[in-house]
Amino acid sequence: MDLPKNVGDQDRNIRFAVGGLLVLAGIFTGQIILTILGLVAVGTAYLRTCLAYVPLKINTMKEGDGKTEQK
Template sequence: MALAKNVGPMDKNIRLAAAGVLILAGLMVSSVTMKVVLTVVGLIVLATAVLGVCPAYFPLKINTNKDADS
């Protein structure tokens, strides 16, 4: 069962940019803990952008995808 896409194009672009910043920041910090945290969060944000689905949006009933059937 596929989840309905709830991430629109502008939301997707913002997430892609944020993921890039988080992953790069994760590569640049000196603390190993911060490296892991920033990289993992960046990868999660990247996954939501690529898949077009944000699980946190479902309970909040948010849908930025205007192409989706309501």
């Protein structure tokens, strides 16, 4: 299954930052749900795919996003 790349550079950077903060907050507070939400955000940023965007037909990719990545 080929997942669509629908997360642009700015969206990706925000997901990495927020996801990292959520993971840290979850670890320090002992809230497993925060850690899981953070890992989901980091995972979607890394894969450049948000499955919630697919049925809503959202695509934050712009021309030139992800040019440094290999296909």
